[in-house]
Amino acid sequence: MHVLVAGGTGYIGSVLCPLLVEKGHKVTVLDRMYFGNPFTKTPEITAVRGDVRSFDPAILRGVEAVVDVSGISNDPSCELEPELTKGVNVDGGKRLARYAKEAGVRRYVYSSSCSVYGHGEGMGLTETSGRHPVSLYARAKAEMEDVLFGELKSASFEVTALRLATVFGLAPRMRFDLAVNVMTKNAYVNRRITVDGGGRQWRPFVHVRDVADAFALAMVSDAKLVNGEVFNVGSTNNNVQILNLAFRVRDAIPGTEVVHAPTDPDLRDYNVNFDKIQRVLDYSTKRTIDDGIKEILEALKDGRLDPDDRRWYTLKQYLFLREAERVHAEMALEGRLLSS
Numbered sequence: 001m002h003v004l005v006a007g008g009t010g011y012i013g014s015v016l017c018p019l020l021v022e023k024g025h026k027v028t029v030l031d032r033m034y035f036g037n038p039f040t041k042t043p044e045i046t047a048v049r050g051d052v053r054s055f056d057p058a059i060l061r062g063v064e065a066v067v068d069v070s071g072i073s074n075d076p077s078c079e080l081e082p083e084l085t086k087g088v089n090v091d092g093g094k095r096l097a098r099y100a101k102e103a104g105v106r107r108y109v110y111s112s113s114c115s116v117y118g119h120g121e122g123m124g125l126t127e128t129s130g131r132h133p134v135s136l137y138a139r140a141k142a143e144m145e146d147v148l149f150g151e152l153k154s155a156s157f158e159v160t161a162l163r164l165a166t167v168f169g170l171a172p173r174m175r176f177d178l179a180v181n182v183m184t185k186n187a188y189v190n191r192r193i194t195v196d197g198g199g200r201q202w203r204p205f206v207h208v209r210d211v212a213d214a215f216a217l218a219m220v221s222d223a224k225l226v227n228g229e230v231f232n233v234g235s236t237n238n239n240v241q242i243l244n245l246a247f248r249v250r251d252a253i254p255g256t257e258v259v260h261a262p263t264d265p266d267l268r269d270y271n272v273n274f275d276k277i278q279r280v281l282d283y284s285t286k287r288t289i290d291d292g293i294k295e296i297l298e299a300l301k302d303g304r305l306d307p308d309d310r311r312w313y314t315l316k317q318y319l320f321l322r323e324a325e326r327v328h329a330e331m332a333l334e335g336r337l338l339s340s
């Protein structure tokens with residue numbers, strides 16, 4: 001199958017695209033490549049630098065499936081410039097889906113998030129539980145779901161939304177702004193983990209490779225099972241309270257101290273049920289939180305992972321790009337800053 005992966009050079013995309021190639025698919029990536037391009041030495045993957053807000057729809061010619069893992073991907077980066085977030089995560093997302101439908105793409109898999117549950121009411125939230133998004137990021141996800149299952153709904157355009165748990169694990173584009181990853185990095189580098197707001201808040205987690213498996217599966221599953229459907233992606237026993245997560249990381253890295261900060265800027269608190277994807281698609285996760293901690297730790301120890309690389313900190317990288325754009329607009333002569 002010819003697949004277009006929007007956001008394919010990002011954290012999830014950088015694991016998903018090689019998996020799709022392994023499964024025999026032809027892969028084209030459309031991405032601004034804000035965090036670099038891990039596929040410069042992967043000729044099987046055609047990586048095109050482009051923007052969901054302005055790409056040439058000709059890129060969709062011959063494409064049979066689209067996976068959308070693009071966008072500004074965490075709360076603080078989305079809060080930086082709300083208009084920009086709306087432009088990318090909502091208007092750009094809609095634009096991609098509309099052009100895909102027009103181009104005759106059959107299957108469309110969208111990366112939604114369990115954060116649409118927000119401050120979840122009760123334990124074991126299912127796909128039919130109420131959505132209570134508490135951030136701009138999560139509201140954009142909910143809005144995209146509404147568009148995909150509302151105005152774009154059709155029998156010939158098969159749409160699935162995967163509501164991902166918080167992802168962890170090692171990837172070519174690393175993210176140190178996700179709970180398991182950042183705690184492991186902080187424990188290794190500083191021997192110290194900070195837990196915000198008491199740590200009783202629940203959060204579900206899922207390994208990045210298990211997420212890639214879920215996208216690959218949703219892409220080829222029978223339309224009767226997936227068209228118009230939402231699936232939570234994760235596993236019920238990977239719902240963890242943040243304090244408990246900190247203790248697990250501390251146990252893996254001896255000498256680590258767990259300290260408390262009184263408030264948590266992140267208001268999310270939800271415990272999610274993942275039975276539907278298991279029942280309908282026979283999907284189950286294969287990696288545990290402890291597997292993720294271990295592989296990140298090993299990569300830090302043997303130098304494969306640089307904890308100081310700015311690109312692995314989503315907000316820091318977006319702040320850097322914003323500043324670079326400002327300086328360029330103010331000082332560039334014929335497109336150049338220093339060279340003549």
Ligand SMILES: NC(=O)c1ccc[n+]([C@@H]2O[C@H](COP(=O)([O-])OP(=O)(O)OC[C@H]3O[C@@H](n4cnc5c(N)ncnc54)[C@H](O)[C@@H]3O)[C@@H](O)[C@H]2O)c1
Nearest residue numbers: 007010011012032033034051052070071073111113164167
């Ligand atoms: N990682 C998680 O825990 C998690 C959980 C739930 C949902 N999601 C969603 O999954 C998707 C992928 O997340 P990720 O962790 O890989 O994030 P990421 O930030 O690593 O990847 C997003 C990619 O989108 C690209 N991008 C940003 N703006 C773009 C634009 N205007 N046009 C084209 N490309 C653009 C970036 O360059 C980046 O490569 C996101 O939509 C995210 O919201 C992630």
